[in-house]
Amino acid sequence: MSDWAYSDVVPWWPYVFILLGGWLPTDVWRYIGVVSASRIDETGEAATIARTIATSLVAAVIAQLVFYPSGALADIPTWVRVVALCIGFAAYQLSRRKILAGIFAAEIVIGIWALAPGLG
Amino acid sequence: MTMHLSDRPERSDLGWILLGMKGILSPPALILTTAFFGFAGLCREAGISWQEAAFMTAAVWALPAKIILLGAITAGTSLPAAAFAVALSSLRMMPMVVALMPELRGPKTRVPTLLFLSHFVAITAWVFAMERMEDVPRDKRTLYFGGFAVTLTALNTVLVAIVFNLMGQLPALATGALAFLTPVYFFNSLYGSARDVTGRLALFCGMAALPPAHWLSPGYELLVAGIGGGLVAYLGGRILKVRRGGG
Numbered sequence: 208m209s210d211w212a213y214s215d216v217v218p219w220w221p222y223v224f225i226l227l228g229g230w231l232p233t234d235v236w237r238y239i240g241v242v243s244a245s246r247i248d249e250t251g252e253a254a255t256i257a258r259t260i261a262t263s264l265v266a267a268v269i270a271q272l273v274f275y276p277s278g279a280l281a282d283i284p285t286w287v288r289v290v291a292l293c294i295g296f297a298a299y300q301l302s303r304r305k306i307l308a309g310i311f312a313a314e315i316v317i318g319i320w321a322l323a324p325g326l327g
Numbered sequence: 328m329t330m331h332l333s334d335r336p337e338r339s340d341l342g343w344i345l346l347g348m349k350g351i352l353s354p355p356a357l358i359l360t361t362a363f364f365g366f367a368g369l370c371r372e373a374g375i376s377w378q379e380a381a382f383m384t385a386a387v388w389a390l391p392a393k394i395i396l397l398g399a400i401t402a403g404t405s406l407p408a409a410a411f412a413v414a415l416s417s418l419r420m421m422p423m424v425v426a427l428m429p430e431l432r433g434p435k436t437r438v439p440t441l442l443f444l445s446h447f448v449a450i451t452a453w454v455f456a457m458e459r460m461e462d463v464p465r466d467k468r469t470l471y472f473g474g475f476a477v478t479l480t481a482l483n484t485v486l487v488a489i490v491f492n493l494m495g496q497l498p499a500l501a502t503g504a505l506a507f508l509t510p511v512y513f514f515n516s517l518y519g520s521a522r523d524v525t526g527r528l529a530l531f532c533g534m535a536a537l538p539p540a541h542w543l544s545p546g547y548e549l550l551v552a553g554i555g556g557g558l559v560a561y562l563g564g565r566i567l568k569v570r571r572g573g574g
Contacts, residue, residue: 210405211405211406211407212403212404212405212406212546213375213399213400213403213404213406213409215375215376221375221376221379222379222382224400224406224409225379225382225383225386225387225396226386227406227410228396228399228406228409228410228413229383229386229387229392229393229396229410229413230386230387231410232392232410232411232413232414232417233387233388233389233392233413233414233417233420234445234446235414236414236417236418236419236420236421236424237420237421237424237442237445237446237448238442238445239421240420240421240422240423240424240425240427240428240445240448241424241428241438241441241442241445242438243421243425244424244425244428244429254422255525255561256557256558256561257415257418257419258418258419258422258526259525259526259528259529259557259558259560259561259564260415260529260553260554260557260558260561261391261415261416261417261418261419261557262517262521262526262529262530262533262557262560263529263530263532263533263536263552263553263554263555263556263557263560264391264395264412264415264416264533264549264550264552264553264554264557265391265394265395265416265513265517265533265553266514266517266529266530266531266532266533266534266537266553266556267398267533267534267536267537267540267548267549267552267553267556268391268394268395268398268510268513268549269510269513269514269533269534270533270534270535270536270537270538270552271398271401271402271537271541271548271549272369272506272507272509272510273510273534274537274538274541275537275541276372276506277372277373277374277401278371278372278373278374278499278502278503278506279372279499279500279502279503279506280372280503280506280507281503282499282500282503283500283503283504283507288507291507291511292510292511292514295511295514295515296511296514296515296518299515299518299519304515304519306358306512306515306516306519307358307361309511309512309515310361310508310511310512310515313507313511314504314507314508317503317504317507318504321500321504
């Protein structure tokens with residue numbers, strides 16, 4: 208799509224992409240945290256905005272996986288993916304917030320769709 | 328007269344490292360391992376190699392940063408935009424590390440040791456450490472934390488490599504079902520860890536903003552939806568708080 212996008216035409220480029228696009232922008236915050244440990248107010252407004260945008264970014268990735276997936280995820284119809292996420296969330300809430308219960312319930316929805324003939 | 332771990336000074340350095348390593352059997356570590364099964368599936372879907380998937384696991388470690396990086400790879404985002412999105416997501420590492428440092432630091436701990444250990448800080452290791460540090464003698468804390476966190480990263484790196492390759496034998500549907508672990512895991516854990524209404528709003532706004540962003544700016548949809556949804560959620564949260572505060 209653009210010149211500096213990921214591609215595996217050159218064998219070392221994926222690793223440079225991962226280092227510069229993933230390792231550097233993550234570890235730099237960890238190092239800043241170590242060096243400035245006594246000088247940061249975690250409850251300030253700036254920290255709240257940062258945390259909100261970070262949450263929203265991961266939420267956008269969740270939506271990408273649910274609404275516009277690629278590969279084998281795309282073989283599962285959109286309505287099954289949406290229902291699986293909803294059931295997974297409901298099971299998480301009903302189980303008093305057990306992550307594994309939510310995951311299990313969502314996978315069961317996909318399993319039922321896969322095994323039931325004539326669905327989707 | 329309770330018996331604390333710290334009442335047993337005879338435990339050797341190696342003993343503390345081993346005790347930390349045993350922590351990979353704790354519930355948060357096991358849940359994270361489940362999420363890495365899903366991550367391996369997602370890497371396969373994104374079309375990267377198993378070496379790249381394992382390298383990414385060890386080099387980045389924070390799972391949200393990795394799935395944003397994978398999302399950028401799938402969408403064909405340019406490197407600066409991908410790095411910017413990852414930097415926004417990893418900003419949360421800084422306050423986490425800041426909160427951990429007073430717990431981790433001993434009287435003789437050197438800064439290079441702390442910088443090294445900070446690489447292994449992500450949500451799971453942080454929660455684990457904040458819960459258990461007070462039972463560990465101060466001069467053994469870096470050993471204990473290192474034993475846990477380094478083992479957790481190494482184990483999941485190997486796991487991603489193995490699961491990625493095993494999935495070649497699975498039917499496409501099973502790979503898809505495995506990859507679907509990731510959105511369910513993150514949706515639930517983000518909802519659960521949200522401190523207030525703003526965090527939950529951010530979750531819904533970020534998801535709702537993705538379809539229009541996908542249509543408006545293909546290649547940059549994650550950044551646009553993340554920043555746009557985040558700002559809307561922040562303002563929404565403020566308005567709600569003001570209304571409640573004003574009665």
